[in-house]
Amino acid sequence: MNTFWSRLYSWADERVKLGGLVEYMGKKYVPVNRHSIWYYFGGVSLFLFIIQVVTGILLLLYYKSGELLAFESIQFIMAKVRFGWLIRSLHSWTANLFVLTAMIHMFSVFFGKAYRKPREITWITGMVMFFLALGFGFSGYLLPWNELAFFATKVGTDIAGAVPIVGKPMMVFLRGGEDVTGATLSRFFGFHVALLPGIFTVFLGIHLLLVQRQGMSEPLSHGDSPDTERKTMPFFPNFLLRDMLFWLMVLNLLAILAVFFPWELGKKADAFASAPAGIKPEWYFLFMFQTLKYIPGKILFIDGEVLGILVFGLAGFLWLMVPFWDRKSSRGETNRLINYVGIFVVFYMIILTIVGWIV
Amino acid sequence: MTSEVGPNGEQETRRGFLRYLLGGGLVASLAAVLYPIMAYLKPPQQAEVEVTSVKAGKVSAMEKESGIIVRFGNKPVILVRNAAGEFRAFSATCTHLDCTVQFRKDMGLIWCACHNGRYDLNGRNVAGPPPRPLDEYRVIIQGEDISISKKA
Numbered sequence: 001m002n003t004f005w006s007r008l009y010s011w012a013d014e015r016v017k018l019g020g021l022v023e024y025m026g027k028k029y030v031p032v033n034r035h036s037i038w039y040y041f042g043g044v045s046l047f048l049f050i051i052q053v054v055t056g057i058l059l060l061l062y063y064k065s066g067e068l069l070a071f072e073s074i075q076f077i078m079a080k081v082r083f084g085w086l087i088r089s090l091h092s093w094t095a096n097l098f099v100l101t102a103m104i105h106m107f108s109v110f111f112g113k114a115y116r117k118p119r120e121i122t123w124i125t126g127m128v129m130f131f132l133a134l135g136f137g138f139s140g141y142l143l144p145w146n147e148l149a150f151f152a153t154k155v156g157t158d159i160a161g162a163v164p165i166v167g168k169p170m171m172v173f174l175r176g177g178e179d180v181t182g183a184t185l186s187r188f189f190g191f192h193v194a195l196l197p198g199i200f201t202v203f204l205g206i207h208l209l210l211v212q213r214q215g216m217s218e219p220l221s222h223g224d225s226p227d228t229e230r231k232t233m234p235f236f237p238n239f240l241l242r243d244m245l246f247w248l249m250v251l252n253l254l255a256i257l258a259v260f261f262p263w264e265l266g267k268k269a270d271a272f273a274s275a276p277a278g279i280k281p282e283w284y285f286l287f288m289f290q291t292l293k294y295i296p297g298k299i300l301f302i303d304g305e306v307l308g309i310l311v312f313g314l315a316g317f318l319w320l321m322v323p324f325w326d327r328k329s330s331r332g333e334t335n336r337l338i339n340y341v342g343i344f345v346v347f348y349m350i351i352l353t354i355v356g357w358i359v
Numbered sequence: 360m361t362s363e364v365g366p367n368g369e370q371e372t373r374r375g376f377l378r379y380l381l382g383g384g385l386v387a388s389l390a391a392v393l394y395p396i397m398a399y400l401k402p403p404q405q406a407e408v409e410v411t412s413v414k415a416g417k418v419s420a421m422e423k424e425s426g427i428i429v430r431f432g433n434k435p436v437i438l439v440r441n442a443a444g445e446f447r448a449f450s451a452t453c454t455h456l457d458c459t460v461q462f463r464k465d466m467g468l469i470w471c472a473c474h475n476g477r478y479d480l481n482g483r484n485v486a487g488p489p490p491r492p493l494d495e496y497r498v499i500i501q502g503e504d505i506s507i508s509k510k511a
Contacts, residue, residue, distance in 0.1 A: 151458050155473055158457040169401075176402045179433065180457075183402060272428050272435050274451070274461030275472040292456075293474045295488060303490050305456065 028235035031218045038108035039216055039239075040246050041101050047247040048098040049204070051254070052136075055091040056193065063143070065189040067182035070145035071268040078265065089258035095137055097254065099284045102130055110322070110342050113329040114217035120323035122214070125207040127320045132200045137282055139192040145185060150269035152281050153188070154180045159292075162306050163313075181271070220332060280356065287349045288312055290356035319345075407432065412508035415448070418500060426462020426469070429507060435459050436496055436507055437469060441480050446500065448507045449482040449493035460493070469493070 012018055030039065062081055064073040077084035106126065109115055115123035138156055142149045157180065161171030176183030218230075233239055267276075281289050291312075295304035318325070328335035410432035421427070426439035428451055435451035439462050449469070451459050458473035468485070469478040476487035483492045499506050 151473060154458060155456040172402065173400055177405070271433075272430050273459065274428055274437075275453075275458040277472045279458075279472045289474075293488060298490055304488055305490075 025236050026234075028212075028215070029232035030216055030235050030239040032231040032233050033219065035108075035112060035219050038105075038112065040243060041105035041108060042211070043243045044246055044250055045098060045101045045105055046204075046208075047250065048094050048101060049200075051094045051251075052091065052098060053197070055087050055094065056197075058087050059091055060193060065143075065186055067145060067185055067269070070143060070185060071265070074144045074265055085262055086258055089261075089263045090254060092263035093254055093257045093261075095140060096282070096284075097250070099133055099137060101250075102133055103284070106130055107342065107346065109217075111339065112217060112219050113326070113335070113338060115323040116217075116220075116326065116329040117323070119210070119214060119217055122207060122210045123323050124320065125203045125210070129200060129203050129207065131316075132196055132203070134284065136192065136196050136200075137284065139188040139196065141282060142185060142188045143192060144265055145269050146266040147269050147273065147276055148266055148279060150180060150271070151275045151279055153184060155289075156281070156285075157184070159305065159309055162303065162309055164306065164310075179271075220329065220334065283353060283357070286356040287352035290352045290359075293356075412499075412506055415498075415505040415507050417503050418446075418505060419503060421446075421505075424464050424467070428459065428461075431496070431507060437462065437493075438498070438505070438507060439469065439480055442467075446498040446505060447480060447482070448496035448498045449478075450496070451493075453489060454484065454491040454493065455487070455489040 009018065030036075059077065062073060062077045062084065064070060074088065077088055079085075081087075109123065109126070138153075142153045157171050157174045160174060161167045163170065172178065174184070174187065175181070176187045280286060288308075292305060292308050295308045298304060299307055322338070323330070326335055326338055329338065413429060413431050413436075415429045415438050416427070421438075421440045423440055423444050424442050426437055429436045429438050429448070436448055437451040437460055438446060438448045440446050453460050453471040453473065453476055455471065455474055455476050458471050460469050460471045460476075460478065462468075463470040466477070467480070469480065469482070470476070471478075471487070471489070474488050476489040477485050478489065478493055479485050481492075482495050484490070495510055497508050497510050499508065
């Protein structure tokens with residue numbers, strides 16, 4: 001058996017020169033410090049993404065798009081297809097956990113100032129993937145064509161429509177018309193299973209390549225200690241095994257969630273029914289949703305919602321661009337402002353999410 | 360070409376001309392690819408049947424202090440009957456973010472579940488985020504039949 005694998009390896013090595021790659025992997029070290037735990041959240045996000053690809057492809061085997069078939073095909077998957085309920089529940093739960101782990105990953109990078117030079121591109125690609133993940137969540141939410149999804153999509157696309165100048169054409173583009181109809185479902189289906197995965201994969205490739213090339217960032221406070229005093233751990237196999245142990249734990253958590261808290265399907269969407277009481281978007285949009293509830297209809301001469309969108313848009317843009325305006329961290333100095341901004345954002349999101357959940 | 364003499368000068372103008380031609384050709388090819396794509400993305404206008412009036416049911420079928428959603432072409436319209444027994448009809452599309460409103464007997468209001476927007480029974484936005492009143496429709500009662508039509 002051993003000879004078979006070694007012969008296979010040398011067969012490949014002769015042709016594509018694996019030696020250099022193996023040597024590179026063997027020399028890869030991961031820093032060990034009291035913030036090391038945060039290093040695992042990027043990896044686990046990758047793991048959850050892979051689960052999404054696999055369960056997504058499985059769902060594609062039975063899912064039918066279109067307003068006449070979508071809801072019924074999900075019913076069919078959940079009721080008739082063997083383990084269909086599990087696959088669908090896993091896909092929904094994993095989507096939520098993915099956004100959560102990506103968020104934790106993002107905040108740990110933010111507070112660790114790991115975005116500072118030379119990792120600006122890693123941060124930007126990561127943020128783009130995060131926005132794409134929200135796009136995945138939003139477009140995937142509509143695909144079962146249920147009541148909640150229908151109104152969530154109406155509201156979400158209407159918000160896009162309120163953006164000055166480009167908003168209206170963008171809304172029509174997203175909806176495939178003036179209203180949310182079967183045309184919207186077709187488009188969202190295309191975005192969800194083709195457009196977004198394609199773009200995401202490109203950014204993921206760049207992101208992972210940069211992480212391999214540059215190694216893990218260390219907290220600023222560790223920069224002073226000489227190389228000999230820095231503790232490290234080999235990536236292969238020490239870190240990878242720990243990574244995989246965490247993945248296994250998350251897989252178990254997912255199994256528990258999917259089995260004991262199966263994802264509901266709700267009622268089929270009806271364009272001529274009122275929005276049901278207690279309607280809420282997915283939790284990761286909840287803080288923005290709750291903010292929109294508090295902004296009055298008109299502030300001076302601007303529509304409240306337009307103001308809300310502009311403020312969130314600007315905040316998102318500043319967040320994305322943080323490596324370029326946080327000059328201090330790039331020079332290796334402490335920047336307390338970043339911590340205050342981060343703490344404010346975390347608390348704002350947590351408090352408004354809780355309020356949105358309860359009210 | 361200019362009257363520039365010498366092999367170099369002539370070459371420069373020729374090179375410039377070729378560069379211009381190549382650049383222009385590239386831009387034109389790009390436009391020829393992008394224009395159909397952009398045009399394709401924009402959904403075509405569907406010919407809608409112009410609806411001016413719909414039947415909304417019988418007077419006796421609606422209790423006082425109640426409301427129903429009526430299909431008006433491809434738009435939802437809310438028909439409400441107030442405590443005095445009068446009928447009113449409004450666009451059921453919330454002026455805030457496009458959700459469909461409902462009649463709430465306990466509040467005596469038209470309410471939107473999405474962002475807690477409230478309108479009184481004259482369609483006026485009285486609380487929450489809606490920026491404008493609901494568009495009003497005309498209700499015509501002929502004997503027992505209720506019909507709704509667009510306000511002129």
